Amino acid sequence: MGVRLKKQPKIPSGTLWKVTLRLLLLLAIDGFVIWFAMSAFAEGYFQLGVVIALLGAGTNYVILAKDLYPIRWMLVGLVFMTMFAIWPILLTVFVAFTNYGDGHLLTKQQSIDLFLQERYLPEGGNAYTWTGYINENDEYALWLQNEDGESYLAYPGKPLIPAAEASGLGELDEDGIPASVGDYKRLNAIQVATNKEIVDVQFGTDLDGVRIRSAREAAQLEPKFEYDAEQDTLINHENGQIYTPVDGTWTSNKGDRLSFGFRAGVGFDNFTRFFKSSALRGPLFHIISWNFIFAFMSVFMTFSLGLIIAYIYNDRSLPGRKIIQSFLLIPYTIPSLITIIIWRGMFNNEYGVINRILESLFHIAPAWTVEPNLAKIAILIVNLWLGYPYFMLITSGALQAIPEDLYEAASIDGANGIQKFFRITLPMLLVSVGPLLVASFVYNFNNFNLIFLFIEGGPPIPNSPTRAGYTDILISYVYNFAFAAGRAKEYGLGAAITIIIFIIVAAITLFQFKYTRMWEEVGENA
Amino acid sequence: MLKNLTFKQRIWLGHAWRWLVAIILVGFAIFPVLWVVSASFNPSNSLATAKLIPDNVGLDNYRYLLNTPEFPFLTWLWNSIKIATITTVLSVSITVLAAYPFSRLRFKGRETMLKLILLIQVFPGLLAMIAMFTLVTQFGAIIPALGLDTHAGLIMVYLGGAMGVNIWLMKGFFDTIPRDIDESAMVDGATHWQIFTQLLLPLMRPILVVIGLLTFIGTYGDFILARILLKSTEQYPLMVGLFIFTSGEFSKKWGAFAAGALIGALPIMTIYLLLQDQIVGGLTQGAVKG
Incomplete structure (x- = not known):
């Protein structure tokens, strides 16, 4: 038995054939990347070509540089993450500072070319x-x-x-x-x-x-038009007006605007519009406050019910405990898309089974989808149903991890059940489950599927200058700007709101890092 | 009053009220499911059923589901299983490989990367869908097999999310395996790769199964990405297909939707109920270990 050496394992510089193999692999990858990037440029996808080329260069660097050995392990994951997570995010951020949207979908040259084709x-x-x-x-x-x-x-x-x-x-x-x-x-x-x-x-x-x-x-x-490259103006021969580009919109000296412009950077305009425009401000306060209330209430209710269930049925001596738990888990086992649509049908004002039952029992038929407060209550009920099993699972695990001797010591000191729950169980739980509560808050803060599939953000806020509903949260409000049928798309503004949402949830997430164990764990064995 | 009860009676009372509460809770939990079961056997294809047992119980909806060529239900089911399985295998492989250095190696930028991975996860992806659509369209122009309306293209986009919260779960599990194990192997001159494949991977099996299941279930239940990237009915996974029945494009077929939803939910329900304990273990790992 030798002395135990605390050393890291050798990073394989490798035998000759291993090195050769690695180089051949790299050669194949490079060949593919070069072919792909060239094809992208040939198709006119300039950005894609650049991203692929950069990823290829990065791959080479990671594989060849010795001190990047740890990164080699995650290379495939990083490539996919860069391509399909980071890159779309960067594009969204970029779009937030432009006027991209209906009327501004083209590049400047494309828009000029289209105008030059017009005849009169x-x-x-x-x-x-x-x-x-x-x-x-x-x-x-x-x-x-x-x-x-x-x-x-x-x-x-x-x-x-x-x-x-x-x-x-x-x-x-x-x-x-x-x-x-x-x-x-x-x-x-x-x-x-x-x-x-x-x-x-x-x-x-x-x-x-x-x-x-x-x-x-x-x-x-x-x-109809002539483009003056020197002055950067479009001259309309029909009415004699001269249009100059203002933030991507061709505007004449009389203030007339041409029907479409081009993509252009607009700086922080989308953000200032979001906060200052009276058209947006109307529903905005309502949407943001409901967004926070919705996320908070969802977490609070699902956690509370989950914890109560876990606490009541933690007792192993209870006959049929396993069956009860299995039944209570059912909402978690059906894809939520399906159950949200089912709840939507059940809450239907006229045909829904809920109002049918309420009518026959109490002779009332609440207008769930019309009355804003009822709609909010319905959403919270559905989310409670969707979410409590998760916390039931989590807290039942966490409850078992609380050392039994804490309770014994409390009993000796004469604590009753309620005191034990609020002095021992809850604080211990909050420490261990805290990060998951924050994660759940962040998840619900952007719970687009529920709001959209259940009620599409409705009922609509009357006289709202932009399309908005009483149950809209920020992310479903963004949907109206970017995807909703029958209205002008404003990707730039939508992207700006997306970034504002991101700043909120990122702040919450980073706050969590700072004050919970998750953060310590990353640091502890560094 | 209560003080006069015998010990046995008190225990019995304790069980009785728990059972009473359980009946109410279970009622809340399975009420929608009962309603779906009822709607699936109701040939009238409507929402308007207040009765739990419909008047003309029949298998019409199931027959319709399996025998209507415009709605290839079994193809959808197969697509879902295929896409979810491939995504799961690839995604878990990527994750476990990436989690290893985060747990066992020390390198510059390790903490930053871990935090960055989590921050990327909380970015609201709704608008990024536009970029993803463009990206997959462009991929398709260069390599048609990875383009729009292909399962490979969809899976490729799913893999973009492989480096996510799962890295944290996986790293947490790696951390619970004592480093003494690696160290003794190092003394014998083992490389990282040998330690990973021969020592740690077998120990990781429980968490691999759990994360695999969660990934499978998540992919199986995804709607938006599949809806955006797939166009033809035969390529749809189950969730997108089922949505057709409830959308206005066709007259709403609630009976068929209910029948399809039940069949579609069954595999997942079975997995959950059978492997309940393992999944609980996996879910709570990040929060309550140690």
Whole structure:
């Protein structure tokens, strides 16, 4: 028996074949990363390419650098975490400082390009007299003649064809207009007078487009906008206004705004809007206070009921204890998505089983989904049902870990049951279960599934300038800005609110680190 | 009054009131479940059942569920089990490997990393969904097998969350294994990898099972990510599929939903009730060890 050496195991510098194997593996990884990054750049996914390349470089560094040996163990996890957790978070943070959303989805160049494609019919522009043709598929063609007597044939989406180059022309009449073009037949006066479709068709391409303006006249479209790169302005030829970009919105000197702008950084605008805008402020106070009340009450109620159950049925001599506990665990064993929807059905004002029972027993039918306070109570009841088994499990474990001699000592000093509970059990429990209470608070603070699936944040707050409901919490309020159908998406503002939520829960989490055992444990054997 | 009771009578009284309370509590706990069972056997497909035993008890909903090609229920169930199993195996492997150095090695940034992992977990991910959707779309353009509407793409995103709270649970369990065990092996010249695979991993089995189960159950019950990343009905996992029955796109089929929910919940319920004690052990590990 030698002397026990307190040393760390050797970090494998390895035999020759091991090193070779590792290098070959690294080579394969690098090959893949390079191919992937190149493909990303080729597809135009610049950001993705950069992230992949950085991850690849990091991987090489971790595998080759000797003092990063501990990181090698978690390399795969870190790669996935960076790609699918950290990277989306960083993008969200980035978006919070932009105006990204409906009307601001494009890059500046894309938005300029789109405006440059817009055409309008100028007052004086190239004018033609027109004759219409239609084929069996209800497609149209036009025969155009200008003042100089030049003729053109025009199909939708194709450049104008000078008469000399046109083919398939039928017999020409005295004005030089063909009776038919290929399988297209000439429209007669009555058809022209009654046809409403042909007016909406654009003939020719974007560059030489022709539209019908009156029963006789058709005219060539001209570009509506011109971009002045030096001044960074868009000039509208139709009304003569000049638009300059203001925070991603093209705004004229008269204050007119174009229908869409582009993505642009707006600094802290989203945050100041969140706190200052009167449109948002209205429901905001209500939402934030309910958010805290909801999270606190959820934790308090689920923990209390869980603890009471664990305390009552901790007694091993109770016959049938195991069966009772199994039954009480059932809410925890069904995916919550299913049970939330079921509770939603049960709380339905008209058909729901709860009101059916209340009606037959007490002749009352509370309007659970209409009355704000009732809706809140219903949510808390559902969350109590969903959450108490978790704390029942936790506290029954924790109760058993409290040393028996503490109770014996208290008994000798003459403490009764209630005193023992509040002086010994509860304080001991709070020490050990404390971090989980905080975690539960944080979880409920963002319990989107419950609020959204159960009641969609309703009932709506009347006259609220933004869509908000009495049971909305911050995260379900964010949903309205980012995903709700039928209204303009404001990802920038949604992301800003997300960050505010994060600051709140991160502060709570860090506070917990400081004051509970979890933190000590990380430090203790460092 | 109470003082006149014999010891036996007092014990009996103590049991009696506990049983009474238990009946009320159990009533609260299983009330929705009873209602689902009832709705699943009720052919009228409606919410409006005040009676626990419906008038025309029948298996219509179950037949509908298994025989309607537009709603491939068994495919959904299989998808869910497949996705959850693969995610669980990969996720637990990633976690246990990452937890080892946090428990056994000392390196710069160890505490910071542990805290950072927890902070990432509390970030509200709702808006990050937009980024994830874009990310998976772009992956799909380069490697179609990892794109939208593929299970591989979904699993890949799930693995982004593997380094999470579970690292803390796992590290906590590693910490409970005395370091003397490693040290004696070190004297014999064992490497970290040998210590990990041959000494510690076998001892970790209970917690691996528990974390595996919790991961499986969590993935099985996920809705939002799957809903966003999968498009075609045959690719849906069970939770997304069941949601179809309750959404307005089709007329609401509560009976079919109830039947599907029962079948879908059954595997998880069985796992929980059978392995109750182990799961309790795992859940309480972080909080009440030592």
